Amino acid sequence: MSAIAEAFARCRREKRAAFVPFLVAGDPTLQGSEELYDALAEAGADLLEVGVPFSDPIADGATIQAAAQRALAEGATLERVLGLVSRLRSERGLRLPIVLFSYFNPIHAYGVERFAEHAAGCGVDGVLAVDLPPEEAAGSYLEALRRHALDPIFLLAPTSTAARVKQVARAGSGFVYYVSRAGVTGERGSVRRELAKEVRALRKRLRLPVAVGFGVSTPEQVRAVAKLADGVVVGSALVTAAGGCRSRKAFVAKARELARAAR
């Protein structure tokens, strides 16, 4: 069983949802985000989503776009993000499963095979390429990830057809990331009413755990989603919090509030 599958299995045994926080690596600086990921672990994260900044993030809203811009200005290339993961493992002793959340082009430019080898070597457990659906992932990408024991994570969305759900079930492992609503990442006022029905149906059809993200930002929303899903992903709200907190302690407190809401 992969580290990711194990983390979800443990949460299930403890009858709670996994808390999956996301931050863009390199925001505000590479060193700063190393500190932030470590703080998230302290706050009670079950998995970490490490965002690889990209120049043209078409699936992201204003908050994560701006974070990616800051990170790129700091020189946070994919190579350096892998270095950061490696330091989280070796210097900070972080044991949590780590999922890289990236656009496909940086991985493509790095070389898929080389990327998989280095990512696994640095301590990455799974990879989600937001603009790489299973049909384009089939072949060298999936093979490379499997060869290096990395979980390929895929998205599903309210627009996904039954055939697509099946395709993701076949290609993916670790967990499935369910996009809570059509749209880009970012904080939203409320959770859609249909979400409960959709996630229930999805969990029936899939053996993989289902984590829900996009637009989940407040403790209330986390609580609502945690009742439905195997995991809750919080991104933009944490990016905003990290920018607004003066100390590590303040950030840990914020993140802990969200982590507790998932329980």
Add this chain to the structure above:
Amino acid sequence: MPRRGTQPDASGHFGPYGGRFAPETLMAPLEALARAYDKARRDRRFLAELAELLQNYAGRPTPLYYADRLSRELGGARLFLKREDLLHTGAHKINNALGQALLTLRMGKRRVIAETGAGQHGVATATACALFGLECVVYMGTEDMRRQHPNVERMRLLGATVVGVESGSRTLKDAINEAMRDWVTNVATTHYVLGSVLGPDPFPRMVRDFQRVIGEEAKKQLKKRLGRPYPDLAIACVGGGSNAIGLFAPFLGDRRVRLIGVEAGGRGAALGEHAARFAPAEGGGSSVGVLHGTRTYLLQDAHGLVAPTHSISAGLDYPAVGPEHALLHDQGRVEYVAVSDPEAIDAFHRIAESEGILPALETAHALAEAMKRARDLPRRHAILVNLSGRGDKDLESVLAWDAARAASAPATSGRGRGPRARRPARPQPVSPDAASADAAPAPPERFVEAPGPEHEDWVEIPDPPRGRGWFGRRLSR
């Protein structure tokens, strides 16, 4: 060799290029779009409706104009200009906008979004939306809004909402990013009228099919003019590549035709100074990557971050290129070259003064290459150039450029060309008393290889036969 209808494959790949690299939210809608389009393109009523619009609303067929004076001045091959600039809204973009707007209606969507660089696609989409009563939102980089200001006003007058995009380089690429974000949010109600042969499948093949009419018409017109349905050379500018693919498509299988795509060479060879995706890289540069839903040649750095681009023409100022072009490049079927900003400006002036046509700056790149080639080719050769758009929108850019050049190089030649007066005047009609009694008053040089009408330059191009239209296929009513 890809024959008509053989590319792309069922999953939208042109060889190793193309595909559907989109966020999951868009995947099922893209599948639905592909199904809707595949149904529409075989539906006689859809084709007839589009053919009717293209003819009576947009103004097809466009003339094929023999640029006699310019050809003679250059002293080489003959230049034939496919006058897409004479279409309604002033560029080839309307061919695609009308097609996709009709498709939007068939899909039951009421809202349309589009990106635009030069503004031509935005104007065309706003026009089609006004015609069909669709809500229209156009995303445009604020840098492009500045340099293509007249088109912004036109879109607004047509009832479209123009949203300025402030991110990144504030040009076409960023406009597409923002349009994609809108689409991913509103896909249930909204169709994205992508303006070039870019993006995820089915866009590259759909836009190509809608633009193919350019080449199909030119083929028939050449047959009438030259007695052979093909030129020796066909030249078009390539931003995303829709006007080029539209011109080239019917000739791809015909090895007698050399095809040349012209990219923006900008102001230098360094990454960031041009938009020549196929140019040999200097200091990093172009390689294969994935952007905006498709795998293709992409200007990027070593880390897979998309590089900034520059071109004086907003429509060519884009870091990627249509995936079919990528394949045609690798196959060697189309030769891609770059033309610099100053060369494009020179060509703009030359065409304006020699032929009385103000071309779009995008088009001026193709014209610059055509003029270069024409000089070295014999007169029996025919060069077909896609005059893809008109230049009214570029007047400010051209005047600003000229002013800057005049300031930096005072008192020498105005624009670095020979004085106007040295160029020969247009050949006058031969007056009866000057001609010998029995000699026919033929044009100074015959170049029609088949018996043709007396004044080739004024051949009237008839409407397509009734019941024939789009793609030249027969329609039954």
